[in-house]
Amino acid sequence: xxxxxxxxxxxxxxxxxxxxxxxxxxxxxxxxxxxxxxxxxxxxxxxxxxxxxxxxxxxxxxxxxxxxxxxxxxxxxxxxxxxxxxxxxxxxxxxxxxxxxxxxxxxxxxxxxxxxxxxxxxxxxxxxxxxxxxxxxxxxxxxxxxxxxxxxxxxxxxxxxxxxxxxxxxxxxxxxxxxxxxxxxxxxxxxxxxxxxxxxxxxxxxxxxxxxxxx
Ligand SMILES: *Cc1c(COP(=O)(O)O)cnc(C)c1O
Numbered sequence: 001x002x003x004x005x006x007x008x009x010x011x012x013x014x015x016x017x018x019x020x021x022x023x024x025x026x027x028x029x030x031x032x033x034x035x036x037x038x039x040x041x042x043x044x045x046x047x048x049x050x051x052x053x054x055x056x057x058x059x060x061x062x063x064x065x066x067x068x069x070x071x072x073x074x075x076x077x078x079x080x081x082x083x084x085x086x087x088x089x090x091x092x093x094x095x096x097x098x099x100x101x102x103x104x105x106x107x108x109x110x111x112x113x114x115x116x117x118x119x120x121x122x123x124x125x126x127x128x129x130x131x132x133x134x135x136x137x138x139x140x141x142x143x144x145x146x147x148x149x150x151x152x153x154x155x156x157x158x159x160x161x162x163x164x165x166x167x168x169x170x171x172x173x174x175x176x177x178x179x180x181x182x183x184x185x186x187x188x189x190x191x192x193x194x195x196x197x198x199x200x201x202x203x204x205x206x207x208x209x210x211x212x213x214x215x
Contacts, residue, residue, distance in 0.1 A: 003036035008210045011193075012042070015204070018197060021184075023067050025207030027052065031059055033211050038064065046088070046205050050076045057083055069149075069205055071125050074098045081105075087112040088149040088186050088205070091125040096140055103142025111144045113186055116171065118164040119153040126150065129171055137179055147184030147202075148172045152192055161192050165199035172200075 008024075015022040025046040026034050034045060034056065043063060047053040048070030057066055065085035072080075072087060074094050080087075081102040090096060090112045103110045114135070117126030127135075137145050150168040152161040165187055176182040188196025188204035196204060208214060 002212050003033050004210055004212065005036070005040065008037060008040065008042070011206060011209065012040075014197075020197065020201060021203040023069070023186075023203060023205045024210050025069065025189075025205050026056070026211065027070075027207065028214055029207075029211050031056065034060060037210065044085075046207075050079055053084075054079060067205075077102055081110060085111065086146075086184075089113075089115045089125060090145075091115040091117075091127060093135070096135070096143070100140040100142040109142060109144045111146055113147050113149040113184060114145060116148050116150045116168055118150045118168050120155075120160070121153060124151055132171070132175075144181060145179070147182050147186065148175070149186035151189070152187070152196075154191075158195060161195050162199060165192075165196050165201070169200040 012022055021044060023044045023046040024037050024042050027048040038061060044065045044067060046067040046069040047056065053066060053068065066083065067086045067088060068080055068084050069088045071089055072095060077098045099110050099112060114132060115126040116132060117124060117128055148168060148171065152164040155161055168187055169185060172182065172185045184203050185201055186203040186205060187201045190206050190209040193204040193206060
């Protein structure tokens, strides 16, 4: 673990060239490692665990934009709603309703992405395409639902991963027609971000490439 400055700078320059948002995934990383990236100008960080996110957001600079990329439990919404920049993994209706409720309580819009299940693994979260079609985005006026997020199968078969990302981008493009707020397609991690970018990602979530393998 640590901070891999050379890899980080290369990745960031690629993202700048292609107008892609780079989210540095900092789950289980120390505050020092996060600060090393921050000092290079990185402001978008992604976390998976609510308690860890709260501790870090208390301790670290206030201009950091915290992305919640994990599976969010409904009863934890109130803990992160006041400060979270973008919730990537909204994967059920109950969560949408709860986020919308807290948006009104806090008198702010909460940015979120709908997570779509594109992988072969059953263990991964997300709406199916049919379920997404049922969601009436306009019935959540407290939310700024600004796009989709997905995780591809954990696989060495490039074609499998490529097809899953392509399928997600196709859905994204078709939903964009009726939802002009759809601007973000969050797909791609350390192992598959190149494929994701080829397939139209606008936001990648990268951890191990920047901070080393997780222990
Ligand atoms: C951990 C995680 C990442 C980053 O994974 P790396 O392989 O370390 O880049 C991205 N997205 C989600 C949802 C994650 O949980």
